[in-house]
Amino acid sequence: MDAKSVPNLATVENAAKHFANAGQTPGAIRCNVFKADSRLNSRGETIEGNGLAAHGAIIRRGRRVLIDLDRYGAWLAGQTPEIKVAV
Numbered sequence: 001m002d003a004k005s006v007p008n009l010a011t012v013e014n015a016a017k018h019f020a021n022a023g024q025t026p027g028a029i030r031c032n033v034f035k036a037d038s039r040l041n042s043r044g045e046t047i048e049g050n051g052l053a054a055h056g057a058i059i060r061r062g063r064r065v066l067i068d069l070d071r072y073g074a075w076l077a078g079q080t081p082e083i084k085v086a087v
Helices: 012-018 026-034 069-077
Strands: 009-011 058-061 064-068
Touching: 009 012, 012 026, 012 064, 012 069, 026 064, 064 069
Parallel strands: none
Antiparallel strands: 009 064, 058 064
């Protein structure tokens, strides 16, 4: 397995330590994860997500939420996600 294909994953707490200089606390990262997908408000109107889900930075395994540090960092920097096409 090539080292480039293995994602650099961290828990929310460890991701906050990694991005502490960017002002990311565990609460701020949880808020970003909560707002990653589009959702409905109380009137049934759609609230657009923040784009984090489109970057593929969130990995959920049961209750565990892992953050792909490389993709989260690209999202913080405002870079567009890479679309990988299976060949």
